[in-house]
Amino acid sequence: MQPSFADPQDPRIPLFAVSPEGLSARIAALPEIARTWVEAQGFAAGAGECLAIPDASGKVAMAMVGTGPRESRRHRFAVGRGASRLPAGTYEIAGGTLDKADLEEAALGWLLESYVFDRYASRPARKARLVAPDGIDAGRIEAIAAGECLTRDLINTPANDMGPAELETAVRALAADHAARVEVTHADALLDANLPLIHTVGRAADAARGPRLIDLRWGAWGPKLTLVGKGVCFDTGGLNLKPGASMALMKKDMGGAATVLGLARMIMTLGIPLRLRVLIPAVENSVSGPAFRPGDILPSRKGLSVEINNTDAEGRLVLADALALGAEEEPDLMVSMATLTGAARVAVGPDIAPFYATEDRIAAAIAAAGAEVADPVWRMPYHEPYESLIEPGIADLDNAPGGGMAGSITAALFLRRFAGAGAYAHFDIYGWNQSDRPGRPKGGVGMGARALLAALPKMIRT
Template sequence: MSLTFASPDPAARPIHVLAPGEVTDWLSDQPDAVRARVSEAGFEGQAGRSLVVAGPDGRAALALLGIGDEGQRRRGRFALAALRRELPEGTWRIATPLDPEARDEAALGWLLAGYVFDRYADAAAPKAMLVAPDGVDAARIEAIAAGEAFTRDLINTPANDMGPDTLEAEARKLAGAFGAAIAVVAGDDLLAENLPLIHAVGRAATDARGPRLIDLRWGEAGPKVTLVGKGVCFDTGGLNLKPGASMGIMKKDMGGAATVLGLARTIMALGLEMRLRVLVPAVENSVSAASFRPGDILTARSGKTIEINNTDAEGRLVLADALTLGGEDAPDVMVSMATLTGAARVAVGPDLAPFYTDDEGLASGLMEAGRRVRDPLWRMPFWDPYEAMIEPGIADLDNAPSGGFAGSITAALFLRRFAGGAATYAHFDIYGWTPSAAPGRPKGGVGQGGRALLEVLPGIGA
């Protein structure tokens, strides 16, 4: 896996990034042999089209990448990532002047194309290397790529090798690498520490894979930022057992935890000024005689009572206790990230991450940042009239309202009930998975929302 840029190299071969209207002008300055090769290949700057042109010695001398017209560019991202695997081994450079956003996107896309998940089978990484384009903050882009690779590795690892205990071990290694403090409350100690919902959801697992709350802290100055990630390492659905087709990729149900840990890695690697706290309720939603049941009424850390109408709506339960705990520290901003609802996927599909917040400034900042760093987001409403849908009457809250309407919104409203201790709260209902390969994003685990948050979090409270 190659997630770094090459050292400056005067012999680096050029990559020319061209739109359809730019090819003719570019060709006018090229030797006859190059013009003939481009004409023969029919290269006209079409979106996603690439061409490697050999020099007189028969070796690759330059490469062309077509990016299409403006409309085509809006339909895709990380075009340079697709080119990386087409290039032969060696050092390359971008020879076309790009605006800052396109330049950063190209640099990040190139590094993301170097990611491979090869833990269980050989997977060839691309051998072509890129000199960081002039003006790119290479260290920042490399830190972002490393954080994303960490997230992807955590999600892609199957549950037999990524249980709550393993997730804890990974968090401990991360803390050790960056000098962060870490504390873990596990098993029946969760009851003693008043984290009953985390215990209830995870208690059906084996002792070795029992429930736990991972609490990582780093930084001594700047805004107080708390990231809460859903760490359901495998979700059977509990007694409301999922059908087999729905259970197949439930190793990704800890995608929220993986994303906040990857974001934390980037924040710490860059040495950003903030008081960072990461809370991960890590559980396996298993089936045994100890499973929590439909119809149970559980009492949360906050004292609120919750009627369980579906044990497959467990993520909001473990997050509720973690959000309450996080709010007791009065952070400037608290963010929850979770692979929470199928309703979000029905609404916006796998590639777009919906988020919720009542803070207009944070919402506009996230939308703009997501556009700028190619981390697509879409704001959804905390729609107050739906509050009644999560109030069953027999208890304070219902974990799975009947009717099937507005499932992502009602889940977000449920979580907001536990996040009141934070000055500002945002919730991301992510998918955490790329169902089919795309440039810079192989099929499998993926982080969503982290790059946009990285842009806005340092300015919280300023």
């Protein structure tokens, strides 16, 4: 699905975004028949609350959508709820109560609310469409929405239809749309290419679902941006087998790959002058004879040895080789995104994208952009005293320190060992909405991508 705004030539239905504080004045300004209808329906302008108002013939003459309290920061994309709750028609935000930032959020929220995942079951398309508000960059918002919808589609697709091979196909399709180049290193060729950790994690899978490193490049000039996304298309936990309840959502363990691909689509669609590289180690962490074991000590591309204390901490292993490869070209900025640790969810919950940054200026740019574009992020610390926790003695690094403390931080410290000396940020995301919310239906979701896109001009000169 390609989200887009309605044709501005279509007949338009006025849509009023109303807060509880402004409701009385808005009702008072309505014609009598409309005023009577609103009062009879008990509309209270709660966040995402929608009301279609008919004319004397019964046709929709106007509509209202609640924004929630003016000063509340509890809700995002409330106006966008109209895309799924209002009758078919072309709507235009009216009334002049929203500033530019609010209009941009409302417009994006409408497109995101229009998303429907209907690959496996018939679901009606959203028929309430929005005309792009005056004064916003409609093309940019459509590009952002399209990137987010790509991310959602990839995460929502179950592992039987989104294994490493299908993820490669999705990358190739994206590349073809944007004249990008793709190289893929498969199976045992990973060993020849000195990518041993990617090979080891994925070698237990069936040959048709074998490990690979997907390498997309786009852009001939400009600063170098490298995005690295965890592409674990299904995670059984390996020999440290997950219990059934923990395995239920593991189709989303490639959410990091899905999110960097959504961000890459935004960048390429907008034509941002960058030399973009996307690295995705795509594997399935399976159980069979060749599976790697607890206690194994593995080599890595960078030459650091890694002791395996838990085969369920496989994401940092495949990212390690990809980061080491990416760092060799000394990009101006490298970013990794991964559904990496449960510890991050305990720390900040499912709604916030925690991130780590090696430079304060990078962190400040991401944090400010996240607030501006309603993509919540939170900086986490590279706490140096915890470095000893990932140094087991028998090998250079430990992939899963015992004790259960600071799990997200120790994972980030592990990855930093492979990311080189340049500017680097790592996102430990969840990639899933547990319940339906405005602009964010239950299911796969991108986290941090819009913040990164908005922060790019401050992080690297484009």
